[in-house]
Amino acid sequence: MHPKHKEILARYFPARTxxxxxxxxxxxxxxxxxxxxxxxxxxxYRPPGPKLTTHRITxxxxxxxxxxxxxxxxxxxxxxxxxTYKTRVNPHGEQWKQQFSGLLKQVVENDLLPDKLKQPxxxxxxxxxxxxxxxxxxxxxxxxxxxxxxxxxxxxDIPFNAYFKATNGKLFKKEEKLRTRYRCLxxxxxxxxxxxxxxxxxxxxxxxxxx
Numbered sequence: 001m002h003p004k005h006k007e008i009l010a011r012y013f014p015a016r017t018x019x020x021x022x023x024x025x026x027x028x029x030x031x032x033x034x035x036x037x038x039x040x041x042x043x044x045y046r047p048p049g050p051k052l053t054t055h056r057i058t059x060x061x062x063x064x065x066x067x068x069x070x071x072x073x074x075x076x077x078x079x080x081x082x083x084t085y086k087t088r089v090n091p092h093g094e095q096w097k098q099q100f101s102g103l104l105k106q107v108v109e110n111d112l113l114p115d116k117l118k119q120p121x122x123x124x125x126x127x128x129x130x131x132x133x134x135x136x137x138x139x140x141x142x143x144x145x146x147x148x149x150x151x152x153x154x155x156x157d158i159p160f161n162a163y164f165k166a167t168n169g170k171l172f173k174k175e176e177k178l179r180t181r182y183r184c185l186x187x188x189x190x191x192x193x194x195x196x197x198x199x200x201x202x203x204x205x206x207x208x209x210x211x
Contacts, residue, residue, distance in 0.1 A: 001026055013072075014065045017112050021069070024076060029054045032072075034061030043071040045078035047086075055079050064145040066117060070132065073103045097128040116141055136180070139198045155182055156197040163187075163209045164201040171204065 001022055012034055013021050025032060031054045043059040046052060057075045059068055077100035081089065089095045104125035108118050120138040133139050143154075155174065158164060162174050164184075172184040172193070181194040187209065195201075 012059075012061060012065060013069055017069050017107075020107075020110075020112065021072065028076075028079060030076075030079070031056045033058045035059070037062040042067075043075045045075040045082070047079075047082045055082075064142070064147070066114070066145050067132075067142045070104075070121070070142070073107070074100060077103055092130040101125045101128050133196050133198065136197055139196075143198055143200075153201065153203065154197065155184075155195050155199045155201050158201070158203055163204040165204055166195075166199070166201055171209065172201075173209075 006018070006022060009021060009025075009032075010018060024030065031052075033056065035058055037060050041060075042063065043057065046056040046058075048054060057072060057079070059071050059075065061068075063071060077096055078091065080099045081096045085095060104121050107113055108122050108125075113121060117138075120135065120141055124132070124135050124138050127135075129135070132142060140154075155164065158174060160174055160176065164172055164174065166172060170189075171187045172195075173187060175183050175185055175192070177183075178194065181196060183192055184195055185192050
């Protein structure tokens with residue numbers, strides 16, 4: 001790998017993971033691309049084809065290094081599944097869960113993660129889901145590595161009946177918790193939506209709201 005490419009990887013991945021990530025990229029002929037933030041997904045995998053001679057993994061470049069690293073491993077698990085099964089299995093089926101679980105256990109055993117991530121990642125590896133948001137504990141720790149402004153908090157940090165603006169700019173009122181999500185009233189269209197507890201929001205003072 002060209003030194004310049006290693007320098008680019010060092011901007012995104014944690015230092016202690018660079019040797020592993022570089023080896024995976026070289027040995028599996030991966031073309032990796034860092035994109036601007038996407039609301040619909042954190043990363044994706046594309047197999048080789050008529051127009052693409054290498055594996056391609058795309059990851060949101062605005063993720064913090066530890067979050068980006070785990071998303072990369074999520075997508076790399078898809079690569080391993082494709083090498084064995086091609087398109088004969090479901091994208092997030094048992095084969096993918098086994099591969100991703102094994103990768104996560106391996107990075108914990110190899111001491112590639114900071115201490116506060118080890119147990120949550122190990123717990124997640126035993127109950128693999130397609131999204132890290134399914135584990136509020138792991139999600140919150142991963143998000144703790146973000147560079148946040150003093151006004152950036154999550155929806156679970158504000159009291160019920162408090163007002164906030166979502167990342168799309170719409171105004172909401174926090175109402176009640178339904179199992180793992182919060183139901184909130186959108187004051188712009190009077191519809192109700194469910195929010196993940198770790199969703200980042202901007203609080204709004206009640207006196208500035210007209211319901």
